[in-house]
Amino acid sequence: MKIPCLKVSKKEAEKVRRKLIEKNLLLKGYRVERDENFVYFPVKEDVEFENYKIVYREMRKVGKKSYEDVLKEKGIDLESISIDFIGDIAIIRLNDKSIAKEVADAIMKTNKHIKTVCIDKGVKEDYRIRDIEIVAGKKKTETMHIEYGLKIKLDIAKVYFSPRLSTERMRVAKQVKENEIVIDMFAGVAPFSLLIAKVAKPKKIYA
16 A cells, blocks of 8 residues: 655755654654655655655555575675666675575565566676676566656666666756856767756756
């Protein structure tokens, strides 16, 4: 069941959390969740909080295990694992490939929106395309990734994209002044150009 959540930027999250606790507005029994850009606080149905948006999301109940919890119980070293979430695809990098299936199963069991898990075997060729191997879920590499409200459709087997650069993309986009001409020389799926078009007022973008 989807429940009401207060959607707050990460930099404001601690301040808002304290106010919600002070006013007894947090909905008990559910975890606070995060994505790349926002924190989602489960709140009571009738909450009104100025300047913040209420969204409805599937939230995990307190006590439900994360994939980290599952892997720790199996004695797997989390420092040897790196994970990127791009849309409904999880991309994992491992020092020990023999644990790939266990890691993939843990991710899919604890993240219901993830449909595919791939191993990243490194980048290849001049275009830095990932060499991937699907280890769990649907046999697909195309997905829809959402970043700062932008929907970016991409195929991780054909283009390079890193969700870890989302903060850097916003930093660059905010530096673009009105009526400037922007040249995005190595655009890929154009996440920089799309974000600049959304948050700035350039005269033209070449990508």
